[in-house]
Amino acid sequence: MKSAAGVPAPRRIGGATALAGVIGWPVAHSRSPLMHNFWLAQYGIDGAYVPLPVRPGAFETAVRGLQAAGFRGTNVTIPHKEAAFRIVDRLDRSARRSGSVNTLVFASDGMIEGFSTDGEGFVANVQAHGIAVKDGRALLLGAGGAARAIAASLLDRGVAVVLANRTPARAEELARALREDAAPAVEVVAWDDMATVLSRCDMLVNTTSLGMEGGPPGDFPLDLAAADPALVVCDIVYVPRQTPLLRDAAAHGLRCVDGLGMLIHQARLGFCKWFGTDPVIGPEVEALLDADLRGQGR
Ligand SMILES: NC(=O)c1ccc[n+]([C@@H]2O[C@H](COP(=O)([O-])OP(=O)(O)OC[C@H]3O[C@@H](n4cnc5c(N)ncnc54)[C@H](OP(=O)(O)O)[C@@H]3O)[C@@H](O)[C@H]2O)c1
DSSP: OBOTTSSBOOOOOOTTOEEEEEEESSOTTOSHHHHHHHHHHHTTOSEEEEEEEOOTTOHHHHHHHHHHTTOOEEEEOTTOHHHHHHHOSEEOHHHHHHTOOSEEEEOTTSOEEEEOOHHHHHHHHHHHTTOOOSSSEEEEEOOSHHHHHHHHHHHHTTOEEEEEOSSHHHHHHHHHHHHHTTOOOEEEOOGGGGGGGGGGOSEEEEOSSTTSTTSOOOOOSOOGGGSOTTOEEEEOOOSSSSOHHHHHHHHTTOEEEOSHHHHHHHHHHHHHHHHSOOOOOOHHHHHHHHHHHHHTTO
16 A cells, blocks of 8 residues: 555554564564464454564563563563463463463463463364374474473373484483373383384374474484375474475375474464454465465575
8 A cells, every 4th residue: 555655654553553472582584473464464453463582581571571561472482482481470281281381471460371382283283184183193203392282282182192302311201291291191212213113103293303494414213115104294394394204205105294384373372362363274374474485495
């Protein structure tokens, strides 16, 4: 739209504009602003969502300041998810089970509420691909923050989980935490032995940063040639969308689920809480993010 002077009309941000954002360090690469501002425009909501670069150590100061400045809440990404877990006043069950928080809501009673939406975002994305998430067994590669959230959501749906992590102590620690939370169906397998359990699994999920652009070099000690043709292979890395693991899985004719949909589904709860509308997750937002990733040669 053009103003009377022929220059583009400025986006109107006023006293009633609902504000939210994403706190991370670094945060410039985050696609969350693109996604949330797309939904705000789509639904004609008077709101804005901004990247908030906050250094480690400054997280709590920043959060209290944003709350005082009237923000509705924020997303939280690396490296602040555990710090967010520690400072919130109210934790929902998903956050308690994940030990981390990726969504903050500044409630009207002055309390800060914390949610973890990664696990449910993962499950919703797999389901959106027409794959049922119930019963069966998943081999989960990794034992970091995302692994914990995803494992908890899979266990909630009766899916048994086998953990394999480069650092075995972290996998054991995660298994212990999940079992204490009334989830006995957790096993651990050594990183180099992951191939030995694959034939017992219906799903393989990469939650490590292997395969991520700019991530660590290396490969999984896995030969998918021997996998059951019904195996579903999921990668939560979404830059690039088609990771080496997914390329290999596709080459062997296996069903694949990439990580972009998880990013979109995990964003839904925050948008709904801050802006009062539950966004419909349609092909437009996925196409927008996909084009943005491709625009940068990804
Ligand atoms: N799609 C989405 O919406 C979404 C959401 C959250 C995260 N993610 C992606 O998921 C990945 C993990 O995130 P996170 O928050 O869980 O990170 P994190 O807590 O730092 O965990 C990283 C995991 O990667 C493993 N790892 C790192 N380098 C490795 C290597 N060279 N070989 C084998 N394993 C290695 C680590 O193993 P050790 O314990 O041995 O170090 C650990 O299990 C990131 O790429 C992130 O971008 C995607």
